[in-house]
Amino acid sequence: MAGKGIAMFPNRGDAAELKDGDWQLSLLNLQDRILQRVARSRSLALSSTRLTAVLDRARSIRAIVFINTNASTAGRKRVRAYGPAISDAPDGELVWQTGSEASDGWEDIYPRERPTAQMQWRDPNFWTGRPDAESLVGSTQSIITIMPQLFFVSRFTVEFGDQSNDDGFLDLGRLFLAGQWQFSLNLKPGVELGFLARSTSARSLGGTLYHSRKRHPRTMRGSWDYLPEPEMLSQLYELFRQAGTDLEVFLVQRPDDVVNRQRLSWLGRMPELPPIARGVSPGRAAGSLTFEEIV
Known part of the structure; x- marks a missing residue:
């Protein structure tokens, strides 16, 4: 099932409580359908570029996405999903996080975009395969985090490490938090x-x-x-x-x-x-x- 297409609906992010971090343009902009209205951090400090999304109630969620961002190609993220509060974990139990134990949950915002075999030796991004800044111009970039399965989630914490961003701040656009319809059969050839x-x-x-x-x-x-x-x-x-x-x-x-x-x-x-x-x-x-x- 992992390779089958996914249509995610409805967006549970609009009913979430958004807090934490230090944002000069409000986190409420993440709940605006106009993508150009963004939340903007006051600085690139880790304490500034973080947020917590508390859902209206625990729901089955497969992905958390931020649509329209200025995150640099060197940026990293750490997303943690928490289940409903229980007696020995009043703030909710950690059910999933990005990355690995070795990376303490951190992973690249932009993973490898081009296989090494399709690149030239002198390309500036030859070793990483990540897109360069020029290639991102003219398209809406999203920070996409897809969990391996549905999890029953009541709260997300999201952290960004993007200190090399030339803009001096981090912009995050529309927040999309949703469950899924994952197709049992992929669309027929010829999409x-x-x-x-x-x-x-x-x-x-x-x-x-x-x-x-x-x-x-x-x-x-x-x-x-x-x-x-x-x-x-x-x-x-x-x-x-x-x-x-x-x-x-x-x-x-x-x-x-x-x-x-x-x-x-x-x-x-x-x-x-x-x-x-x-x-x-x-x-x-x-x-x-x-x-x-x-x-």
């Missing part, structure tokens, strides 16, 4: 990945072509021919019914593909809700899924 062309061009009277460059949201379109009908009705049907064409869904197309996680995971909406075809074979149904990135 279409593309961009919504939004730049415009016009010619002057003299024939010179002028361009107005815009961001190009990513798009994805795929389908299933034989998904189990109970899953189609309890998951895709309910996703269509509850999210509609306006509510946010966070899509992770290939959870195991760390190299391409930034490319294949984004906050989006479903611009269309195509019908589900039931009974294409005994106990099976057909359906499709279309996503458009929110920028």
Whole structure:
């Protein structure tokens, strides 16, 4: 199941209490659907670039994501998830954390993006494989933490170590905390990945072509021919019914593909809700899924 795509909905982050750290632009901006409204730390000190998210109640959570960040490619993070309070752990028991024991839970915000075999010896990021600052321009970068399974979580603590950030502060955009629908069968081969062309061009009277460059949201379109009908009705049907064409869904197309996680995971909406075809074979149904990135 680990390699199957995941559609995450609904966002539990909007009902969470956000606190801790030192933020000159409020943590409440993490609960604003306009991605450009960010929480901004007062400095890059570890005491400043940390936060706690307390959920309205304990919920099944698979991922915690911050959409639209200025984190540098050298940045690190430590995420800890706590379960409900119990008698011998009144603040909740630690159920999962990033990293390893050797790293004390710290891991890179941006893992290796390109295999060494696809790089040139003189590339400045040859050894790390992480993206360079230039390659991040023009796309929405997310800090994505996917847990290996659903955990019953009541509180997250998140810490960032990004002292080399040239901006002198850390920006965090939209917070997305959600459970999952992890597909039992991946979308059939031929998934279409593309961009919504939004730049415009016009010619002057003299024939010179002028361009107005815009961001190009990513798009994805795929389908299933034989998904189990109970899953189609309890998951895709309910996703269509509850999210509609306006509510946010966070899509992770290939959870195991760390190299391409930034490319294949984004906050989006479903611009269309195509019908589900039931009974294409005994106990099976057909359906499709279309996503458009929110920028």
